[in-house]
Amino acid sequence: MGKIKQNPFVKKVGFNRIVLCFVLILLYGFFCVMTQGTFAGIDRILSALNYAYFLGFLSLGVTFVIATGGIDFSIGPVMFCCALVSGYSLISYGVPMAAAMVISLIVGLAFGIFNGYLVAYWSVPSFITSMASMNIAKGLASVFTKTQSVSWPQSAAEGGWYRNLVKMGDIPTGLIIFLLVAVVCAIVLNKTKMGRYILSLGSNKEAVRLSGVNVKKWEMSAYIICGVLVGISALFYVSAYTTVQPGYGDQYNNEAIAGCVMGGTSMAGGLASISGTVIGVFIIALLQEGILALGFTKDYQLIITGIIVIVAVFSDVLSRRRKN
Amino acid sequence: MGEVILTMKDIDKSFPGVHALDHVDLEVRKGEVLALMGENGAGKSTLMKVLTGIYKKDSGTITYEGKEVEFTNTREAQDAGIVIVHQELNMLGHLTVAQNIFIGREFKKGIRIDDKKMNEEARKLFQRMNIDIDPKETMSKLTVGKQQMCEIAKAISHDAKVIIFDEPSAALTETEIEELFKIIRDLRDRNIGIVYISHRMDEIKKITDRVTVMRDGTYVGTLITKDSTKDDIINMMVGRVIYEDPKTESMVPKDAPVVLKVDHLNAGKMVQDVSFELHKGEILGFSGLMGAGRTETARALFGADPIDSGDIYINGKKVTINSPQDAVNNGIGYLSEDRKRYGIVVQKSVAENTTMATMENYMKGLFIDKKKEKEVAQKYVDSLATKTPDVDQLVVNLSGGNQQKVVIAKWLTRDCDILIFDEPTRGIDVGAKSEIYKLMNQLAADGKAIIMISSEMTEILRMSDRIIVMCEGKKTGELDISEATQESIMNLATREIE
Numbered sequence: 042m043g044k045i046k047q048n049p050f051v052k053k054v055g056f057n058r059i060v061l062c063f064v065l066i067l068l069y070g071f072f073c074v075m076t077q078g079t080f081a082g083i084d085r086i087l088s089a090l091n092y093a094y095f096l097g098f099l100s101l102g103v104t105f106v107i108a109t110g111g112i113d114f115s116i117g118p119v120m121f122c123c124a125l126v127s128g129y130s131l132i133s134y135g136v137p138m139a140a141a142m143v144i145s146l147i148v149g150l151a152f153g154i155f156n157g158y159l160v161a162y163w164s165v166p167s168f169i170t171s172m173a174s175m176n177i178a179k180g181l182a183s184v185f186t187k188t189q190s191v192s193w194p195q196s197a198a199e200g201g202w203y204r205n206l207v208k209m210g211d212i213p214t215g216l217i218i219f220l221l222v223a224v225v226c227a228i229v230l231n232k233t234k235m236g237r238y239i240l241s242l243g244s245n246k247e248a249v250r251l252s253g254v255n256v257k258k259w260e261m262s263a264y265i266i267c268g269v270l271v272g273i274s275a276l277f278y279v280s281a282y283t284t285v286q287p288g289y290g291d292q293y294n295n296e297a298i299a300g301c302v303m304g305g306t307s308m309a310g311g312l313a314s315i316s317g318t319v320i321g322v323f324i325i326a327l328l329q330e331g332i333l334a335l336g337f338t339k340d341y342q343l344i345i346t347g348i349i350v351i352v353a354v355f356s357d358v359l360s361r362r363r364k365n
Numbered sequence: 366m367g368e369v370i371l372t373m374k375d376i377d378k379s380f381p382g383v384h385a386l387d388h389v390d391l392e393v394r395k396g397e398v399l400a401l402m403g404e405n406g407a408g409k410s411t412l413m414k415v416l417t418g419i420y421k422k423d424s425g426t427i428t429y430e431g432k433e434v435e436f437t438n439t440r441e442a443q444d445a446g447i448v449i450v451h452q453e454l455n456m457l458g459h460l461t462v463a464q465n466i467f468i469g470r471e472f473k474k475g476i477r478i479d480d481k482k483m484n485e486e487a488r489k490l491f492q493r494m495n496i497d498i499d500p501k502e503t504m505s506k507l508t509v510g511k512q513q514m515c516e517i518a519k520a521i522s523h524d525a526k527v528i529i530f531d532e533p534s535a536a537l538t539e540t541e542i543e544e545l546f547k548i549i550r551d552l553r554d555r556n557i558g559i560v561y562i563s564h565r566m567d568e569i570k571k572i573t574d575r576v577t578v579m580r581d582g583t584y585v586g587t588l589i590t591k592d593s594t595k596d597d598i599i600n601m602m603v604g605r606v607i608y609e610d611p612k613t614e615s616m617v618p619k620d621a622p623v624v625l626k627v628d629h630l631n632a633g634k635m636v637q638d639v640s641f642e643l644h645k646g647e648i649l650g651f652s653g654l655m656g657a658g659r660t661e662t663a664r665a666l667f668g669a670d671p672i673d674s675g676d677i678y679i680n681g682k683k684v685t686i687n688s689p690q691d692a693v694n695n696g697i698g699y700l701s702e703d704r705k706r707y708g709i710v711v712q713k714s715v716a717e718n719t720t721m722a723t724m725e726n727y728m729k730g731l732f733i734d735k736k737k738e739k740e741v742a743q744k745y746v747d748s749l750a751t752k753t754p755d756v757d758q759l760v761v762n763l764s765g766g767n768q769q770k771v772v773i774a775k776w777l778t779r780d781c782d783i784l785i786f787d788e789p790t791r792g793i794d795v796g797a798k799s800e801i802y803k804l805m806n807q808l809a810a811d812g813k814a815i816i817m818i819s820s821e822m823t824e825i826l827r828m829s830d831r832i833i834v835m836c837e838g839k840k841t842g843e844l845d846i847s848e849a850t851q852e853s854i855m856n857l858a859t860r861e862i863e
Contacts, residue, residue: 233731234724234728234733237717240713245709245710245712247707250669251701252722253722253779254689254690255688311712
């Protein structure tokens with residue numbers, strides 16, 4: 042039996058991720074050329090990164106859920122709900138900044154527990170659960186803020202220190218924190234019992250259950266991780282853009298899921314890559330920045346992310362079919 | 366024996382890392398039954414998949430009815446008259462028999478489906494096959510045997526010239542197998558070429574004219590069935606002597622303590638008032654027909670399905686089992702009849718599957734100690750002689766027998782005192798089968814208590830110390846191995862059925 046030789050570097054990093062890195066670089070080159078060089082430079086990159094942070098946390102979170110074979114369509118609206126509830130508490134009820142940030146995490150956690158409990162313990166399909174909580178999140182945020190948009194303080198204002206989350210002077214703190222969290226996520230997914238069981242139950246839940254494993258607990262934990270990351274995402278969103286409006290956030294669902302599946306996480310569950318998700322998110326963020334730079338509206342980005350999701354999922358289906 | 370209808374010559378096929386078919390030959394003649402035999406992983410299925418266009422061959426030629434052919438999908442093969450009757454039934458339970466048979470090529474009346482004509486055609490088909498099935502019956506209401514007949518009827522309705530049976534008897538009772546053989550003989554007499562894949566030696570002797578044997582992806586040879594003995598065929602298949610050691614009396618000491626006591630267990634329709642005791646070091650066989658409630662009893666006992674009433678005692682102490690987790694904590698391990706669905710996580714490695722039930726033993730603080738995990742997995746790969754390149758291999762790439770060994774390893778790491786083997790050798794070849802038997806005997810000798818559910822009479826009689834027979838959800842009898850015969854078991858297994 043001859044074994045196929047594979048470059049050890051390619052094997053370790055994964056062919057998929059190497060291709061994605063090239064896509065990222067080519068895309069950047071493409072935008073630079075198309076804009077006659079105006080796209081080049083640090084400003085555009087920083088702007089794209091701002092987008093990548095909050096989206097990245099959403100995408101990391103949903104990676105855990107998709108690894109279990111589930112899906113979460115509530116992440117975008119829940120993220121807005123976190124930002125609105127905590128922001129409104131901050132502005133209108135005078136809650137201190139640090140406490141407001143904790144509130145954001147708690148709201149995310151609560152939705153994670155809610156989604157996870159329904160899916161794992163009541164066997165409600167995750168599709169339905171997350172659709173429902175998407176609407177609950179939107180409604181809750183509107184009720185809580187009396188349908189007003191919330192503006193978090195500017196950098197110079199009192200409590201403005203939270204904006205250091207994204208950028209402290211010239212240091213891109215956002216990038217550092219995001220990558221650190223991604224590393225933690227990768228360790229949790231690949232090196233801990235929780236990650237092992239999340240991936241295994243995504244692949245064959247019944248076999249794991251019949252091994253005497255408490256699958257409900259582990260399945261729920263994936264949603265909880267997702268919820269907390271959504272809470273963190275909200276902080277990075279306001280830190281970059283300060284203003285949040287109730288009733289929105291849906292579009293980020295698609296973008297976060299696109300980043301995740303593009304990175305090689307399988308919608309069928311059982312297979313997930315954190316590094317893939319990170320690169321995928323950078324591609325999505327660069328795309329949105331580039332499309333705006335080319336003078337197109339946001340609508341074109343919606344179309345393109347839609348197509349990306351389909352292509353990524355389809356290629357996953359294809360590779361699965363080939364293996365069988 | 367008629368002229369040659371299908372020749373496969375020098376067929377070669379490689380997958381990454383595996384030379385699945387190494388210049389294999391096969392010749393099917395009109396009006397004969399050709400057995401295709403070989404251990405699991407010998408390449409039988411791959412060869413059939415190459416034939417019907419599911420896989421593309423690397424080299425070699427396929428000649429069918431005098432012309433060289435290459436099918437690119439099963440539809441093309443079907444249209445040309447080559448059909449496979451699969452081991453797993455591909456039937457839609459909520460449709461009628463006729464609707465299933467003509468699925469994908471329904472008769473139409475305008476835009477409406479002409480159910481009347483389909484029923485009529487199906488009835489004609491069954492008449493031709495000389496079997497009694499109502500075309501209007503809902504598929505899910507038929508027995509497994511009858512469903513299999515429908516599958517065959519579907520194959521014939523394609524105007525097949527070559528029919529491949531892939532382990533058709535795996536789920537059938539003795540009488541259903543007889544009926545199947547009648548149909549196969551009838552097809553043979555009508556000049557159809559038949560390929561019969563099976564692991565059961567007695568069937569091969571009974572039904573086939575020639576035997577082609579494969580081993581490790583190579584063609585070993587072809588024998589005339591009536592001129593060869595069982596041992597000839599087995600020797601060709603495995604190239605080694607097979608372990609046979611039928612039991613004549615119980616190996617369990619008289620004073621062996623009761624490890625498990627099940628008292629008036631009820632769980633749904635399939636488990637009604639089942640009581641039994643299991644002793645230390647005993648292999649307790651559960652016999653019965655399909656749907657007798659044996660698997661359901663095991664699943665209820667293991668906490669996989671809810672219990673309605675009844676008590677379970679382990680080592681004399683009453684226990685509550687509401688989930689597999691409870692069962693495992695009480696020292697019960699369950700090896701499912703359906704490994705792919707319930708036993709293994711195919712996309713995970715041998716090592717990861719081995720430690721699935723005992724993860725907590727392989728932790729270094731918060732993290733999994735992968736080194737230790739691999740060492741333990743390797744230990745069981747060695748002691749069970751699991752054939753795998755290394756413990757990082759994905760389980761999906763192993764053969765059935767080796768997958769079963771991985772599942773066994775999983776429960777051995779857990780050190781369970783009570784092991785439930787549900788059809789432990791289903792879909793496993795002769796060589797690996799005897800290894801599994803040897804292992805089970807060893808486990809019993811080491812003081813484990815084993816419940817073995819099996820539909821194979823020979824297996825029940827060879828392995829069990831005591832036999833419990835079930836029928837339609839009820840326990841109908843209990844036999845010591847010294848008094849058990851095929852007839853006495855069959856008698857009990859059909860007691861509730863008139």
